[in-house]
Amino acid sequence: MTGLNRFRRAARALMAVLLLPMSFGVAPPAAQAQPAEIRAQVVASGLRHPWALAFLPDGRFLVTERPGALRVVEPDGTVGPPVGGLPAIAAGGQGGLLDLQLDRDFARNRTLSFCYSEPGEGGSGTALARARLSADHRRLEDLRVVFRQWPKVSGGLHFGCRIVEDRDGRLFLALGERYHRMADAQKLDNHLGKLIRIEKDGRVPADNPFVARAGARPEIWSLGHRNPQGATLDPDGVLWIHEHGPQGGDEINRPVRGGNHGWPVVTHGEQYGGGVIGEGLTHKPGLEPPLHHWTPSIAPSGMAFLTS
Numbered sequence: 445m446t447g448l449n450r451f452r453r454a455a456r457a458l459m460a461v462l463l464l465p466m467s468f469g470v471a472p473p474a475a476q477a478q479p480a481e482i483r484a485q486v487v488a489s490g491l492r493h494p495w496a497l498a499f500l501p502d503g504r505f506l507v508t509e510r511p512g513a514l515r516v517v518e519p520d521g522t523v524g525p526p527v528g529g530l531p532a533i534a535a536g537g538q539g540g541l542l543d544l545q546l547d548r549d550f551a552r553n554r555t556l557s558f559c560y561s562e563p564g565e566g567g568s569g570t571a572l573a574r575a576r577l578s579a580d581h582r583r584l585e586d587l588r589v590v591f592r593q594w595p596k597v598s599g600g601l602h603f604g605c606r607i608v609e610d611r612d613g614r615l616f617l618a619l620g621e622r623y624h625r626m627a628d629a630q631k632l633d634n635h636l637g638k639l640i641r642i643e644k645d646g647r648v649p650a651d652n653p654f655v656a657r658a659g660a661r662p663e664i665w666s667l668g669h670r671n672p673q674g675a676t677l678d679p680d681g682v683l684w685i686h687e688h689g690p691q692g693g694d695e696i697n698r699p700v701r702g703g704n705h706g707w708p709v710v711t712h713g714e715q716y717g718g719g720v721i722g723e724g725l726t727h728k729p730g731l732e733p734p735l736h737h738w739t740p741s742i743a744p745s746g747m748a749f750l751t752s
Contacts, residue, residue, distance in 0.1 A: 569603075
């Protein structure tokens, strides 16, 4: 079995987990074991557009609210007041305070990473910051912005903003192409529609694929992405992402070092309301095909591998 086929089979297994709640009402064969019942349980309420969460070692968890607040939720569901110390956030449309990732040594250093839409000259762009959560959980301390998407552009769409720490302790950050700038996803002189890889202090790893290419942004790991909304490591430590297509063509991808994942040159989707995008191609030599696509779209959000 080829590597691609192995990944496609794994993707189908992952989708079976992702789509399980949608399969209710389909009667299984009599000989097939009945699946365990899945029930939704409210853990906390009253949050405004909660976007990401992270479980703290003491049983509490942190939740980001897209309008620009970070809150601590107690194990019993009590929602705390906003945590202080956040930077200026351009909240609006799909932008705001978005993903959150605890450092793997959080129990020792209380450090976390978060990404958000940052205001600035030209509009806004996705930024990645690092900070330490105070011992009393009331504020962020020693905040440092370690990456800023370039350029900042107007509009409130397609910020991407998923963070993954790899096994080497480096950070991946998935970035949207800001919708109206989709052609820039194919250009290396900007961060739009890219997956970037940096050290925790913002330095560029020496083995990034475009470090030595003149005119290229050295943080780029892969290009040709549209609006990544899920990212995680598989049990072998390999990065997977999924991203929103236009009208159709949501994708699961395994980002390749230096790879071009195609948007908007190739897509299984179409313009909103109908009509081809570009040349209407779904594949092209030299471009990385998705491991799976959903057409019509399902608009997937967070992503996780279940190993239990």
